[in-house]
Amino acid sequence: MTPPIDRSHTEDLLAFLRDGSSPYHVVAEAARRLEKAGFTELGASARWTGRTGGSFVVRGGALIAWYVPEGAPPHAPFRIVGAHTDSPNLRVKPTPDIGRAGWRQIAVEVYGGVPLNTWLDRDLGISGRLTLRDGGTTLVKIDEALFRVPQLAIHLDRSVNEGLALDPQRQTQPIWSLGRPEQGALLRRIGEHAGVEPEGIIGWDLMLHDIQPPGLLGADREFLVSARLDNLISVHAGVTALTAAADHWTRNTAPDGRFRVPVLAAFDHEEVGSGSETGAQSPLLERVLSRSVAARGGDGEDCARAFAGALCASADMAHAVHPNFSERHDPDNHPLPGGGPVVKVNVNQHYATDGTGLAAFAAACERAEVPWQRFVSNNAMPCGTSIGPITAARLGVTTVDVGVPGLSMHSARELAGAADPGHLTRALTELVTTG
Template structure:
């Protein structure tokens, strides 16, 4: 066993810590709050975007914009052309978002309207106890986080009423996805009152909400040797957790560049928001860092900094599925437990090129971990990530990587525990720069 990697018992501890992180992060807003708490415990301090910054060498900071977070460490000595080492990820996951309009009654049951957020594997959300979590905006302009207990379920139709269901389940996205939350004749509190109570505020003060369904089953180890880990939201809180853990464990005296974690929101719906990777968040923060560390710097100096920087975009990918082997490239067969993925795509759905490949190869070698290539079957177009968006917006060399999963976008995904450890080790080696 490579001595730089945790022993099996330590690997289980890493998985347990990931489970704690995921459980504390039912929405993107909770995820950044959880990350911020860990940053504070490691000595990082929060900065306010609305005021000027005066950064001090050797300190760590973070900024929150809605459901996104950027955190970094200032080097003890600033280079003439600062180089950023960006570890990118995203905080959101597919789910159902609570619609406005309150509750309605059908066949004696209380239901709420929901919209589909991102691309969830719809059938995986059926017949599960669900909670609601997100943020509430109040009449005084403040924001509070809310999280209910298990109050909802999307019940599937019994097989006796749909004899052909096992030949192919077809769900109407409007009619068949509405959660049931109670019996009409037992109504004591509506959904907004339940959310407000969970946040400790008066429901009458709630003027808006960004609230999502979440599965309530806890993360768990499983497998003959407990080599697997199952959890909701592994896409992409696994990468966020790896970045937060790595950044807070760096040796500040041995930094090669400026290590920075960018955890964006809204990746699952295209990233087009002020807190998404298409927005100005990363450019805004990096430009302010350069301007504060080098007060005499110019716009040209900032552009030189971006051209000298590199980004590792970490997002969940696919392991070759044993029950559907034909869905993958016939010759490139990434597997669970084989190490983090290096993602490649000729159409630039992933940003990886030969230069970026070398960056990831060096990080994995420094961490003592193996990585494996991922490329799609030509008949199965792949998704995309924040990688191409970051490369396009900022012009920095970018490489797409990530953990290999089964059941991506299911209400409950799975990963090999060893891959959780390996991704964290590679993330730390990359951010450290050695």
């Protein structure tokens, strides 16, 4: 039986996926939604004083947002949703204009764990952030079919179906025109689209994206198909849960004094290890939350108490059982799309879930009346990881790794159950509000 699907939630997620073609665009859209919900952006170098209500800080492709209920003491424990804004893709190199054999091409570098074959023969646009000579930045997005990484015809590679191996340096460079390479051509095109002179562009963080829009698939349209489901499903769920928690606290108080401070931590660079100023390995989250305590008159003891009582749900995509490769999965744990969010467990701490975190998330699912599933890897297969273990180790907080199950993870276009993003959002809303 097809599970019930919150179609309004799905439509809102589809719009979020369309907008979030780069981490910088994801953050811009999240910030827009937060501001619409009454949150205020704070400058990282400004002085924060006495703030209740909703606040957020933007740093590049990362965003930290939180809501302090009226009357909450400085030591009120944090309820954190952690996610990441980046996705595996092809990123533009510092000298982008190249060519060979009469074709003009763009030099790209592989970002993250990319199944390269999924980027072949797709119509690609470009988006990201431009850094200007005056030190300012601007976003740019050309959502048009400009580029393509063409596959070699089967007539020239009869063994292609015996296993395709692509050289990431020589065989992933997209074409975009004919003729000799012309230095500065790409920047001129991008500058024209962004409304800035190409001479004023001093640096860039640009990436290619599949321009095919997200949509629904299946006999009953029970599947969601899109680029960047990993991990924009979780960012969207986190933003929605945070604004729902804020709405709850504007209308309610905590009669037993059990206030919670809901937090969204959307980091960049998870797909390459999180080791950056905007990644989960940085002190960004710890500093922001510590400052939020101090802004409400709290001291070091209050901050320590807020972290001691904290709980983090690290939300990232999970593996659904693959019908054509079921032997690659644990034989006793087969998550399926539509079965609700997955709790991910790995005793070697590639995931941070322990019994305490699992119980907290399971209780939130029960309160939200949503189903949930378990995931553990086949012992003979390497296990992925997330920001969960990093956050748990850096902050010393109880952390549970969760996510929506899907297929084709890290591909140019991924698949998940259309009902599960809504299930995850409701569970996270319960967790950050009353958990």
